[in-house]
Amino acid sequence: MYQQIADALREQIATGAVGVGDRLPTEAELSEKYGAGRGTVRQALQTLVNEGLVVPARPRGYFVRERRPMVFRPQEEFRARPYSEEMDAFVTEHSADGREPHQSIDVTIVEPPADIAKRLNLEPGQLAAVRRRIRSLDGEPFNLNDTYFPLSIVQDSEIIRPADIVRGANQVLSEMGYRQVRAIDELYVRMPTPEESKRLQLGAGTPVAQHVRTGYAENGCPVRVAVSILPGDRHVITYEQERDPEDADNA
Structure with a gap:
């Protein structure tokens, strides 16, 4: 009933x-x-x-409830802006404009979980710095972003300070000689852990998308793993693809 x-x-x-x-x-x-x-x-x-x-x-x-999802664009780190007219129109339609953004940042030194250590090619006992962020709109938590870096790379940089980096952590890595030239993205859809439910104030039964991005420097060394947790009722995940005009049409 x-x-x-x-x-x-x-x-x-x-x-x-x-x-x-x-x-x-x-x-x-x-x-x-x-x-x-x-x-x-x-x-x-x-x-x-x-x-x-x-x-x-x-x-x-x-x-x-008013459903105004946040647009999550995994491609945006390595793409020039503005995007295509079509993408710009889509982003405008789903814009967070008019809502008050806020983020809290915490930085800790940890022995990372086994899956993160594997992605970063860290040996057992090697440490990582993790920047944990909760991003909110109008006071409502919208997503989590926990980014892990090998401590040996970032220990003397502003990445380990619990403050916003206006020019971005990627730029800091570039300045230190670890410019990211490629990344591997993974997307999982699952139920949240109890900790994630608490941090995001999720109701029972709300699924999340987990986006994992591993960034690699020019020498092939992994330098960053970013894990974003996106509640299913608060996001639209958007990719834009463009075919190389010289590629054969295999469609």
């Missing part, structure tokens, strides 16, 4: 019958309409909360 109630409310939201900011019927009204107990109705409403469609504002009720 709770699934039927959730399906009906979800359909009303999808069709615009209930608009952004509108209050859903109260628990009592839904109980009467569907002949269901209050516990069943709460389960249906919680399902929509977990999907990111509504937000609870007790004691006033449940309201349809």
